[in-house]
Amino acid sequence: MSEEKMCPHCGSRETEVREGHYYCRNCGREFGRDKETNNGEPLKEKLTGLRFGIGNEKDGVLRIRIAKEAQTDEVVYEVYQAKNGFINKKADIMDTAVWNRLVNTLVDECFVCDWDRQYYPVNDGATLYQGVGWRLDLIVEGEDEITYQGIDAYPVYLARVRRLLAPYAAMVRK
Numbered sequence: 001m002s003e004e005k006m007c008p009h010c011g012s013r014e015t016e017v018r019e020g021h022y023y024c025r026n027c028g029r030e031f032g033r034d035k036e037t038n039n040g041e042p043l044k045e046k047l048t049g050l051r052f053g054i055g056n057e058k059d060g061v062l063r064i065r066i067a068k069e070a071q072t073d074e075v076v077y078e079v080y081q082a083k084n085g086f087i088n089k090k091a092d093i094m095d096t097a098v099w100n101r102l103v104n105t106l107v108d109e110c111f112v113c114d115w116d117r118q119y120y121p122v123n124d125g126a127t128l129y130q131g132v133g134w135r136l137d138l139i140v141e142g143e144d145e146i147t148y149q150g151i152d153a154y155p156v157y158l159a160r161v162r163r164l165l166a167p168y169a170a171m172v173r174k
């Protein structure tokens, strides 16, 4: 059994390992190279938080913020849901090991560094769009945040990221 990784660019599983990263035979693009910060440090070690939000006015909005406190190194999370005029919030401390696993999964399994920065649907005149906006900000210590966003169009790995964050979303679900 081989386990081909899904290409974050086109969603194909026609991928192969090449020199420590991946190559997609379908779209011809690479992914999964080790990412560094502008200072040349491993990105994963410098990720100190994230913000994720998704939703629209009609169906409700979910927001999750996770951040490592600079002073204490404690990882805190906040989950917020606004739906049908009700707001539900939850905040607590997250085990550092859980945060580290989350970062590893985002970078090494969801290939977040290979996502486009913006996703918008092709206007074919036939599809009725829901106006669902989403945004993922990666917080990098000492550097600008990395933002990915879209409306009614998603990276192929966004569903995986939502599953990853599902336990937190469940805390505020009415």
Ligand SMILES: [Zn+2]
Pocket (backbone or CB within 6 Å): 007, 008, 009, 010, 011, 012, 024, 025, 026, 027, 028, 029
């Ligand atoms: Zn591809």
